[in-house]
Amino acid sequence: MLVLLPAIAALVAALIPKSARGKAVYPLAIAVSVVEAVLAIVLAVQFKPGVAGYQGVSSYNWIPTFGISWRLGVDGISIFLVVLTAIIFPLALLGARERVNGHSFAAWMLLLEAACMGSFASLDLFAFFVTFELTLIPTYFLIGSWGYERSGAAAIKFFVYTFLGSALLLVGMLALVFIHDSQTGVMTFNISQLAHTRLSSTTEDWLFLAFTAAFAVKAPIFPFHTWSPDAYRQAPTAGVVVLAAIMAKLGTYGILRFDFTLFPRAVVTFGPLLLTLAVIGIIYGGVVAAAESDIKRMLAYSSLSHMGFIVLGIFGLSRAGVAGGVLQMINHGVYTAALFLLVGYLFYSTHAFDMDSLGGLQSRAPVLAGIFTLFVMSSIGLPGLSGFVGEFLILVGGFSTHRWWAVVGTSGVVIGAIYMLWAYQRVFHGTPKEPGLIPEERAVDLKRSQILVLVPLIVIVIALGVYPRPILSRISPTVDALVAHVQAAQPGPSAAAHTQAGRG
């Protein structure tokens, strides 16, 4: 697995040279992250469609005594998350450049990239746990040291919430490993082997809850989200881009990779609960987003709502819904990253996140407004842009298995339009509400370099909207196998019923 290594190497390189720190580190970080992106795209191109299992697997025995290994590989679910990570990081670094005055910022970003990559590509539970935990530290410092006015408190809140979740994950993980050990005499963290562990339904339920708690905090899923508006609001642009676009996906990815593989029966048992939380999150996030006047907090609640859609797709347990959920993880990553980057650019020129103090910006910043509109429409789920197909598959799949949850979730489509367009109106339409806020001579519109950062995201948003098929054809086989795995694990005749209902 070539993806992880450059990031670690870069991290080491970035930390060591003390004399040359000032100027060299940041360009180096960007260069490394661009190389990462190229490698990831090469990997994606080589990825064979129509195959359900892991590809590009590389393995290295780390602590053989306990069956811990660095076993890395990608399947249809993780490949595009790896690509997303690799594409977003360089853009986040480039987009954040103005605010940053430190080499260590770049180093933390690289460490975070390595951790995210490791999480998405680990096929070993222990390696996953370590990298999953490792994302906390850089994020904590990114928020705490480079954030806005109340970043310290937000960083702590973020840390405590996610750390509590992780503690449960750790307990659950160890319990599973020991149960497997006692049954087979083999100590392993390899998830393919752990999947064969025989669990009583009570044990499986508890383990599922322990794992899911950690993932639910990370995503976040209602009601584990309260850290996110603060963390998103206070984090620097690059930090929030990574938090919302990539780290949120660690949660939903974890559910698919670990909950679905290891606890298929509990997934069905707790499906209605998670679906209900997802639907509450969709509506609650949307309604609160409409009440927010701070644009970053608004986007944070919007993310809660959109993550609700993804969870709805996943626990709907239909092929279309799960595939749509995976696709929507990518889509959400792209347009959320773009929106947070744009909000960051907006702040450079206006020094304001408060939508009630802005207004009429479309006159002075037509390009910013135009690009913002594009991503707003993508986020609303306008067909032809990314965001629609994922949402549509989630809902059409969800409807085929869990009709009423999908119907209620569909109302999120209306709410999404309300808060997004209202936010847009307050910032860009009308006339400036505080006329003196932005001096006449200051240029507000995007600079050429800023537009260039956004171009890749614009291209992706349109391409995924018009022709998502190449992505879906690689996601689908893995998803189909996973859904079949869950259905096969159900006791009694209900399995057949599920297969029937899940034909979408």
Next chain:
Amino acid sequence: MRGLVFLIPGLPLLGFAINLLFGRYLPKRLVGWLATAVVGGAFVIAIVEYLHLLSMGVPRLETGNLFTWFQVGGLKIAWGFYLDPLSAAMILFVTGVAALIHAYSIGYMDHDPRFRTFFVYLNLFVFSMLTLVLANNFVLTFLGWEGVGACSYWLISFWFHRNTAAAAGKKAFIVNRIGDFGYMVGMFLLFKVTGTLNYTGAFHAAHHGVISSTDATAIALLFFVGAAGKSAQIPLFVWLVDAMEGPTPVSALIHAATMVTAGVYLMARISPILHLSASAGTVIAIVGVVTAFVAAAAATSQNDIKKVLAYSTVSQLGYMFLGIGSGAYVAAIFLMITHAFYKGLLFLGAGSVIHSMHDEQDIKKMGALYKLMPITGFTFIIAWLSIAGLPPFSGFFSKGDVLLGAYSKSPWLWALGALTAVLTAYYMGREVYLVFFGDARYAKALAGSDHHAEPHESPAIMTVPLVVLAVASVVAGVLNLGFTSSTDFLANWLSPVFGSAEAALGFGTGTRAILESGDAVFAIIGIVLAWRAWASRSENATLEPRFLVKAWGIDLFLDKVFSGGSQVLARSMNSVVDNALIDGAVKGTGTLVAGTAGQVRKLQSGYVRSYALVISFGVVLILGFVLTRASF
């Protein structure tokens, strides 16, 4: 031929892309003419395709796919077209009217600083509208459906510095989204029942008993919710009047001739499913005729030249749904086409008036404009007589057909529709008299402006489209004369589409003759009433009651309930749920371990960097734990 069909939406898309990316480097006029030319080109190809269909035998259907949009399991959606007599009729009038309005806009938007942007949106709109009409599946139609909605949003709020325009654009999009909720759930249910979202497959299922009557009712009514949003039916019509904030060519093209008829098209498209339901048609017919009446009544008391037309449009769309619900699909489509001509003409005429009045829109401040702008005045009167339903203008035939269908369904539907017909002739007559005849009251309105004070006729680029549309409004009746079956051109053309879904009239030629004469009488009554009331007067408070000025208070009511209610809800939710409940619960758990928490908090705030250490220590701890366990 297949490649050519893709060019019909493809050309406007090309124009959009060129003007978006390179428009600022091109001369202004060229941008406008390029935008017009691509739509004109689409019109020419539409004619070619029409002739091609004509040369084919029944069922006159051609389909084709460009590429697969997405596919998961059994759900396969393509970028593909479905060209049948219905969609062919639609693309002909959409491209034709759109080309005229593009040309008109070159004159109308001449002084606007965002001239180029306007044409970018306008071309994107035409692309979306044609995609909506030509798509071969519900999802791609939905793409066009949402696309026209987005363009409508951008164009209504085109003058975004006005808060009213910005709010109106947003309102249009959101109300449409409420309708889209129905459209989407309709798709989900249809897919669940039939396993396909392609028109061919869905209609096949409908014809072969796969869809039960109950499911058909649910599906049809869900799609009707979408149609009611897009086509401004009760209670979702509230956005269309506010939409008049947009530039007048936009009102003519999007909010009269084309986009708002998309709902009618959708219901006509799903006629095989609608036909299976016993009750859905009745619901649609009742909503349609009530909307027609309510909006026509509101139109009698408006003073804004465009708001009269906006309510009129809502009312006419109600007529179209009355036709759909009565099974008179051909009449509904016939009315849609003739309405596109005369209502487009009315809006463009209103634009011409507004243009010469320096943006004054109050008809009470006009009067006696006929002699100053004779072309605008004359064509406007033709449009009035046409919408009024006076023979032999086109509205007489198309509205008459709808009323025949309604009578066949239920005389009550017909009675309300007939009353609305009188109101229609009356409110348009009121507008004509107040704008073009009577006293010249415009001096005060123009006093403030430093331009030449007298209103004047518009330039040829604006009057030529008026004349073309006026001719169309007069003669479009020949599309479906109905005297004999051989002159029922539109009915014959559309018969492969609707087949047995089209209801036969339940009465003989005698009744029919009486009803049709009645239509003419209603028109004359309305015209005479308007003449008596408004030819020599501009104020008459008894004829303009408050509740009609406020359009029955429906908008105000909805605003209070939904906007007000939801904002209160939103604000309270955040403070109560997030802060009090969830964080409170978390903190509550925290106090249980207060001792340690206090220590931890100190650690957190004081020695933040030691977290790395804590984590490392944690990992070591885990390893140690594993190690000790494993050695046993």
